[in-house]
Amino acid sequence: MRIRLASEADWPAIWPFYRVIAEAGETYSLPDEPMETAIAQWFAPGHTVVVAVEDDGTAPRDDGVPGRDGVPAGDTVLGSAHYGPNRPARGSHVSTASFMVAPEAAGRGIGRALGEHVVAAAAADGYRSMQFNAVVETNTAAVKLWTSLGFRIIGTVPEAFDHATEGLVGLHIMLKPFERADS
Secondary structure, eight states, rough: OOOEEEEEGGGGHHHHHHHHHHTTTTOOOOOOHHHHHHHHHTTTOOOEEOOOOOOOOBBBBBOOOTTTTTSSOOOOOEEEEEEEEEESSSGGEEEEEEEOOOOTTTTSSHHHHHHHHHHHHHHHHHOSSSEEEEETTTTHHHHHHHHHHTTTEEEEEEEEETTTTEEEEEEEEEEEEEEOOOO
């Protein structure tokens, strides 16, 4: 498994698990939206998108199919993440990120690998911290993962998420300050 920068040419491999996760109504408050709207959100301007892939070592595609040139032919996308500024202008020194792992790849450390990669990349890009605005409190695997990576819960908004099976549950706001050489 490796992590690499993604392009919109990867979207056909991301979309199936993005849609399944969004439709489950357990971890994201995403609307039922067409693929074209979802891609614009995931590849938002100012955000960096990465994918965790299993690859067979083949060379990048050059098969003449529009949008696919340069995407390694053997890549199997296992998960994706995107990160960028949490807020514009005077809030842009704080980053935020979102992560999705294909359900069939769950339990293989993909989320941890993406999390470690994105946290390191955001810190290297000069952000001072990373803030997650909406970690569903019943998503105990995510809370445990982010806590193990140095995030802490700085607040919980009660009944802010309408979970598909649990009803109204809280959303945690989680923060990880980054170490800075000039501090």
